[in-house]
Amino acid sequence: MTILLAALLLFAAASGTGVVLTRKPRRQALAIAVNGVVLALLFMALQAPDVAYSEIAVGTAAVPLMILAVLASLKTDRPEQ
């Protein structure tokens, strides 16, 4: 296993933990996007470009965008604590 793979695996673990530890929904959406980018890079390094494509399209673009769009138009917006 190369240094590149080891580093990407560590990044994946770190950014995944970051998603869990982020508590505000808006920041969480961005944390998910960051995690998606790291996972896509990991899949690229493991020579799975098709999966990397799916991860970028769904995990980094579509899902965070959907969360952000819904948050932006939510009718009940509680004051942030």
Place this chain on the structure above:
Amino acid sequence: MKRDARLALAAAAALALLPGIVLVIAHLPDFGRHPLPYGEAINGAATRERHVTNMVTAVNFDYRGLDTLGEEFMLLGAVTGTLVLLRGRRGENVSDAPAEAEGRPIPPRSDAVALACRFFAPVLLLFGIYVVLHAQLTPGGGFQGGAIIGSGALLLYLGEGYRIWRRLVRSHLFDAVEATGALIFALAGWAPMIFGAKFLENILPLGKTGALISGGLILVTNAGVALAVAGGFVLLMVEFLEETRTTKEDER
């Protein structure tokens, strides 16, 4: 349950599962060494048998096309269920007015956001079509391309606002796109049986390896998936935005 009790339960469960996890990890094959022969077999056979250069597409849309057909209808079922739940009593009615919440005015889009979205929305659309059309040649395919097209559509909302988004993105149209995609895949399965072949058998001319039109039936099933995924993504976004929009009390 109290927080302490929950933590104690979680710790006990982790302790109970630990030996099993250690055992499984100890018996994992070495990193990068898989014991299964199918990957090598497909790599050796797909270009010769199907005239495609993307083995993942060959597996998804031909060799294991039946699995993809199942996934296609899972997607259709999931999108349909979400739509039924979210539409609720509102039915298919839409309005031109964006959401309004008391004491929370909608900030106007900045010029930078509008410019970026106007630039990236058509580029993303074009790139999505490119990814769909090159499914049998390069990485990517109907699913990835469809998701990219869906993301590009959402940029219309971000850049142009609710009113223009609703005017351009008609849910009737994307209902039809979604259903047509699933129908194309199902017909691609049945049509070969009319000519005496097996279900989903690739009886179309395969074309020249490396050409844009190659792979035979793979082109058809890939197009079906692309339509269904793009339609499904856009419909979900339409309904999520529509759901959060409603503010009138008598509509609930």
